[in-house]
Amino acid sequence: MKVEKTKLDGCVIVTPPRHGDNRGFFSETFSTRAMEQADLPSNFVQDNLSRSATKGTIRGLHCQAPPHAQAKLVRCLRGSILDVAVDVRHGSPTYGEWVAVELSDENGSALLVPTGFLHGFVTLTDGVDVFYKCSDHYAPETEMSVRFDDPDIGIDWGISADQATLSGKDGEAGSMAEFVTPFGPDGGPR
Ligand SMILES: Cc1cn([C@H]2C[C@H](O)[C@@H](COP(=O)(O)OP(=O)(O)O[C@H]3O[C@@H](C)C(=O)[C@@H](O)[C@H]3O)O2)c(=O)[nH]c1=O
Numbered sequence: 001m002k003v004e005k006t007k008l009d010g011c012v013i014v015t016p017p018r019h020g021d022n023r024g025f026f027s028e029t030f031s032t033r034a035m036e037q038a039d040l041p042s043n044f045v046q047d048n049l050s051r052s053a054t055k056g057t058i059r060g061l062h063c064q065a066p067p068h069a070q071a072k073l074v075r076c077l078r079g080s081i082l083d084v085a086v087d088v089r090h091g092s093p094t095y096g097e098w099v100a101v102e103l104s105d106e107n108g109s110a111l112l113v114p115t116g117f118l119h120g121f122v123t124l125t126d127g128v129d130v131f132y133k134c135s136d137h138y139a140p141e142t143e144m145s146v147r148f149d150d151p152d153i154g155i156d157w158g159i160s161a162d163q164a165t166l167s168g169k170d171g172e173a174g175s176m177a178e179f180v181t182p183f184g185p186d187g188g189p190r
Pocket residue numbers: 048050059060062063072119120121137138167169
């Protein structure tokens with residue numbers, strides 16, 4: 001399994017090998033053994049699948065606060081996305097900084113988004129299936145969000161805000177300035 005660092009500590013791109021033959025390929029998309037060997041978390045308890053119909057759909061920026069904080073291992077099984085993680089660990093030298101990684105059915109890569117990050121993505125194609133593992137269960141009472149187009153974060157989504165397809169909830173999310181992070185410098189509770 002290939003592991004590539006990003007500029008945000010703990011946020012890494014993992015790409016499992018694909019064994020190609022005359023039929024197609026075979027790939028172990030998740031293995032606790034491979035994750036442990038790479039010193040990465042493997043304690044995932046929930047799998048999510050979201051389908052987005054059209055290019056330019058944005059979901060995010062979301063997290064769950066402790067005690068239900070979620071690390072996420074995100075991959076795109078159909079189409080492609082730009083997957084985004086924003087460091088919101090209080091006291092982190094990269095607080096407020098973001099990374100964006102293209103994930104697709106072609107590249108087979110996954111982004112590990114640790115606890116202490118906001119997460120979101122934009123679809124780069126029509127008909128996108130995003131499949132991700134979470135290290136804690138859904139706990140809607142702990143959900144937090146920040147506007148995807150917050151100017152203090154300044155994510156380049158590749159489309160303008162008025163072109164984006166959003167949920168009603170994401171359209172009403174608050175600003176980064178109002179966001180009081182519940183995460184300490186190690187992504188645990190503050
Ligand atoms: C996130 C989630 C939602 N739901 C339900 C609630 C609601 O009826 C419906 C759609 O929920 P949402 O609008 O919150 O879905 P969505 O906007 O896709 O939310 C997701 O966005 C990405 C970026 C993430 O990082 C995820 O953690 C999650 O927050 O699904 C669950 O049953 N379990 C879950 O784990």
